Amino acid sequence: MTAMPKWADAVLVPLISLLIAFVISGLVIFAIGEDPIAAMKLMVSGALGSTYGWGYTLYYATNFIFTGLAVSIAFQAGLFNIGGEGQASIGGLGVALCCLYIPWPHWSLALMGAVVAAAVFGAAWAAIPAYLQAKRGSHIVITTIMFNFIASAVLVYVLVNVLRPTGSMDSSSARFDEVMHLPSLHDVLALVGIPFNNRNPANISLVIALVACVGVWILMWRTRLGYQLRAFGKSEKASVYAGINPVRITMYAMLLSGGLAGMMAVNTVMGEGQRLILNSVEGAGFIGIAVALMGRSHPVGVLLAAILFGFLYQGGAELALWTKIPRELIVVIQALVILFTGALDDMVRRPVERVFVMLQKGKT
Structure with a gap:
């Protein structure tokens, strides 16, 4: 199997893993009766929406x-x-x-x-x-x-x-x-x-x-x-x-x-x-x-x-x-990011590799 490009391994695979982790986190937030979109907006504004938030983030x-x-x-x-x-x-x-x-x-x-x-x-x-x-x-x-x-x-x-x-x-x-x-x-x-x-x-x-x-x-x-x-x-x-x-x-x-x-x-x-x-x-x-x-x-x-x-x-x-989202759920979100970017990294990498192989074959 042809190896995928280095940029895909370094950027694309982690981004897909991150997206999956956030989607599952959103489903968990929705399951407890909270709005996942509003929760994500609050996270972004709280961490990146002001120099105060950026200070803590950095x-x-x-x-x-x-x-x-x-x-x-x-x-x-x-x-x-x-x-x-x-x-x-x-x-x-x-x-x-x-x-x-x-x-x-x-x-x-x-x-x-x-x-x-x-x-x-x-x-x-x-x-x-x-x-x-x-x-x-x-x-x-x-x-x-x-x-x-x-x-x-x-x-x-x-x-x-x-x-x-x-x-x-x-x-x-x-x-x-x-x-x-x-x-x-x-x-x-x-x-x-x-x-x-x-x-x-x-x-x-x-x-x-x-x-x-x-x-x-x-x-x-x-x-x-x-x-x-x-x-x-x-x-x-x-x-x-x-x-x-x-x-x-x-x-x-x-x-x-x-x-x-x-x-x-x-x-x-x-x-x-x-x-x-x-x-x-x-x-x-x-x-x-x-x-x-x-x-x-x-x-x-x-x-x-x-x-x-x-x-x-x-x-x-x-x-x-x-x-009303409990602090413990924040740990769950962090754990999901770790799970998909670390332990389950290969689960994402293999399908991405197959896509690049198919694209390679299509060109030839």
């Missing part, structure tokens, strides 16, 4: 860019990193320690320090399951998902017993010094004369996420290491025959993946929360898996998929706020 998208890139790098190397949640949590711990115990004179220096701390802490947390996979043969899926629970327990202990201010009943760290508050997206866009609502958590971390997209693209498709990672992911035996060290590549892939996941904490801990709290990741590590799948593990695809899921998060919040 804030969520920033988280998903980091975790999506983290998962995509591991995917490219043939590894399934489900530990983004834990790696982002530990990355948040690195951000908190960096901001609480180092007297930074300016937010820009604090930001650079926080990015490094988040990446180092996230990479260090990913290094343990990577070593177990590379040296002991422990399955990366099992170890990474178990390390999510360990990271959660570590964070609870540190927040309650180490970082919690004296006399506070809240399981969170002290607030960071005001000099470390990051510029909001409103502040950034004001420099070029673009008006933007300042009552949302979007901040300069979005710029770092976009730079990370470019960096991952350069790494994966313009460097020797990127070629080795992709070759290892395509065929471990062939890559070993070509002289690629599987232990080293596994460690490199997971260190990069964990570092990117950890960097998500800059947005949530330093940018939005301005302190470390429990559950600051809010499931973004798992959403990153869906983002990487839908984005075909390519930085451009990850960026677009992250914006889509940011839209679903913000639009879903608007639905839960202004309609």
Whole structure:
């Protein structure tokens, strides 16, 4: 069977999967007595109809860019990193320690320090399951998902017993010094004369996420290491025959993946929360898996998929706020998108392939 064009695999198949997910979601909304068309209009207007909505959409998208890139790098190397949640949590711990115990004179220096701390802490947390996979043969899926629970327990202990201010009943760290508050997206866009609502958590971390997209693209498709990672992911035996060290590549892939996941904490801990709290990741590590799948593990695809899921998060919040549609149904809609763009992707791809084969035969 003739393979369909790359553009169809990268664009057409995900769009059809997305359309099917939205149609089924509409039927579910209709079944509970709500108007699906009105619900979709409310989602679009709430998430994209104002700079306030765009701010929240881009804030969520920033988280998903980091975790999506983290998962995509591991995917490219043939590894399934489900530990983004834990790696982002530990990355948040690195951000908190960096901001609480180092007297930074300016937010820009604090930001650079926080990015490094988040990446180092996230990479260090990913290094343990990577070593177990590379040296002991422990399955990366099992170890990474178990390390999510360990990271959660570590964070609870540190927040309650180490970082919690004296006399506070809240399981969170002290607030960071005001000099470390990051510029909001409103502040950034004001420099070029673009008006933007300042009552949302979007901040300069979005710029770092976009730079990370470019960096991952350069790494994966313009460097020797990127070629080795992709070759290892395509065929471990062939890559070993070509002289690629599987232990080293596994460690490199997971260190990069964990570092990117950890960097998500800059947005949530330093940018939005301005302190470390429990559950600051809010499931973004798992959403990153869906983002990487839908984005075909390519930085451009990850960026677009992250914006889509940011839209679903913000639009879903608007639905839960202004309609009788329960919040749980929003999770169902997100799950349907993940189901059709991930698990049932082949169900859509095969008919599309057959259509292109028929068109090819018609031309000949």
